[in-house]
Amino acid sequence: ASPGTRQPLDRLLDDMTWNEQGLMPAIAQQHDSGEVLMMAWMNRASLEETLETGRVCYWSRSRNRPWRKGESSGQQQQLIEARLDCDGDTLLLLVDQLGAACHTGRRHCFYTRLTREQGEVISAPLVDPETLYGASQ
Amino acid sequence: ASPGTRQPLDRLLDDMTWNEQGLMPAIAQQHDSGEVLMMAWMNRASLEETLETGRVCYWSRSRNRPWRKGESSGQQQQLIEARLDCDGDTLLLLVDQLGAACHTGRRHCFYTRLTREQGEVISAPLVDPETLYGASQ
Numbered sequence: 001a002s003p004g005t006r007q008p009l010d011r012l013l014d015d016m017t018w019n020e021q022g023l024m025p026a027i028a029q030q031h032d033s034g035e036v037l038m039m040a041w042m043n044r045a046s047l048e049e050t051l052e053t054g055r056v057c058y059w060s061r062s063r064n065r066p067w068r069k070g071e072s073s074g075q076q077q078q079l080i081e082a083r084l085d086c087d088g089d090t091l092l093l094l095v096d097q098l099g100a101a102c103h104t105g106r107r108h109c110f111y112t113r114l115t116r117e118q119g120e121v122i123s124a125p126l127v128d129p130e131t132l133y134g135a136s137q
Numbered sequence: 138a139s140p141g142t143r144q145p146l147d148r149l150l151d152d153m154t155w156n157e158q159g160l161m162p163a164i165a166q167q168h169d170s171g172e173v174l175m176m177a178w179m180n181r182a183s184l185e186e187t188l189e190t191g192r193v194c195y196w197s198r199s200r201n202r203p204w205r206k207g208e209s210s211g212q213q214q215q216l217i218e219a220r221l222d223c224d225g226d227t228l229l230l231l232v233d234q235l236g237a238a239c240h241t242g243r244r245h246c247f248y249t250r251l252t253r254e255q256g257e258v259i260s261a262p263l264v265d266p267e268t269l270y271g272a273s274q
Contacts, residue, residue, distance in 0.1 A: 005258040012249075012256040017168040023138040025162050027173060034171025036164060039227040051253040085246040086239050086258060090176040092247040102223050110229040112149075116188040119149040119221060 009051070013044055018091035024091055025058055028101065031080040031094040037108040039099035040067070042091060047082075054079050056095055073132040075099040105129045146188070150181055154226035160196055165238065168217040168231040173240035174245040177204070179228060184219070191216045193232055205235055211267040212236040242266040 018024055030037055040058040042050070045134040048065055049057045056077035060067035070076030077095040102109040105125030112119045130135060155161055160178040167174055179187070183203055186194045190251030193214035197204035207213030212254040214232040219229060239246040249256045 001258045003258050003261050007141045007256045009251065009253065009255050012251070019214070022191050025176060027164055029171075029173055030201075036166055036173065036229050039162060039222065041146065041163065047251075051251060058245075067196075082251040083247040083259075084249040084251055085176065086241050086243070086248065087246070090246070091251075092173050099269070104223050106223070109227070110220040112221040114146065114149070114188060114221055115220040119144050121140050122220075123209065124140050 012084070013048070013087060016044075016084065017087060018044065019089075019100075021061070023061070024089060026058065026091040026093055028056065028077060028093045028095050028097070030097055032096075035108055036110060037094050037095070037097055039079075039109075047091070050079055050093075051082060056093060072096065073100075073103070075101065075132065077101070094115075100132070103129060103133070105132060144159065149159070149221070149225075150185070152183075152225060153221065154224060155181065156226075157188060158198070161226060163228040163230055165193065165230045165232050165234070167234055169233075169240070172212075172245055174232070174234055175249060176246075177206075185227070187216055187230075188219060192230070193230060207235065210237075211238070212238065212269065237269070239265050240266060242269060 022043045025039055026042045027039050028037045043059045046057045046059045056079055057071045058067045074106055076098050079095055081094040105127040106123055107126055111123040113122045152160050159180045162176055163179045178198055180196045183194045183196045193206045193216055195204045213235050218231040221262045237244055240263040242264055243260055248260040252257045
C-alpha cells in the first residue's frame with residue numbers, strides 16, 4: 001500500500017491479529033527522545049479507549065482488567081501517535097511519559113544489559129517506588 | 138538492584154519468563170537514530186546465539202526455525218547492545234540495521250498510523266521487496 005492509503009478503523013481492528021487471549025503487544029516509546037520505555041499488552045477495547053481518550057490504557061494480564069497507565073502511580077502516558085506494524089500484530093505507541101514508566105521507579109524498564117557472560121543493571125530509579133505505590137508494594 | 142549489580146548470564150536465562158512456546162518478544166531499535174524497527178520473537182537458543190555472534194537471530198514462529206535476520210534478504214541486523222526488562226519477559230535490542238528491516242522493503246514495520254477514525258499508511262518502501270526476496274514473494 002502506498003503512502004496516503006486509508007482504511008476505516010473498524011475494518012482495521014477486525015483484521016488485526018490478536019493472540020489467543022485477544023491481546024497484542026504494545027511498545028511505548030517517548031515521542032521526542034526516542035527512548036523505548038516499556039512493553040505491555042492491549043486488547044481491542046483498550047486500544048479503542050486509548051485512541052478515543054488520548055490517554056494510554058493497556059490490558060493487565062496479571063490483574064485481568066484494563067490498566068490505565070498511571071492510575072495508581074500517577075505516572076500517566078499521553079498518546080502522541082499510535083502505529084500498527086506490517087503484520088497487524090504489534091503496536092508502537094509514541095507517548096509523552098510523565099515521570100517513571102517502570103514500576104521500579106526507573107524512567108524505562110530496560111535497565112539490565114546482557115552480554116555473553118552476564119547481565120548488569122545499568123540505571124537507577126528516579127523515584128522511590130514506595131512514593132508511587134505506597135509502602136505495601 | 139542498584140547500578141552495577143551483576144548476575145551470570147546462565148542464571149538470568151533460567152530466571153527469564155519465556156511464554157508457553159518458550160519465546161519472548163524482542164524489540165529491535167536502531168541504536169543511533171532511535172527508530173523502532175520491528176518486533177519479533179526469540180527463544181533461549183536464539184538469544185544465546187545473538188549474544189555470541191553479534192548478529193541478530195530470532196525464532197520464526199511461521200517457519201518454526203531460527204531466523205537469522207537478513208539470511209534471505211541480505212538486510213542483516215548487527216547487535217550493538219541487548220537489554221532485558223524489569224519483569225524478565227521482554228528484550229530490547231539496540232541494533233545497526235542494514236537497509237530495510239521490514240519485509241515490505243520499508244525501513245521499519247510501523248508504517249500505519251492509527252487515529253480514532255482510520256488507519257493511514259505513512260511511509261513508502263526504500264526498496265522493492267522483489268529485489269530482496271525474488272519475484273516468487
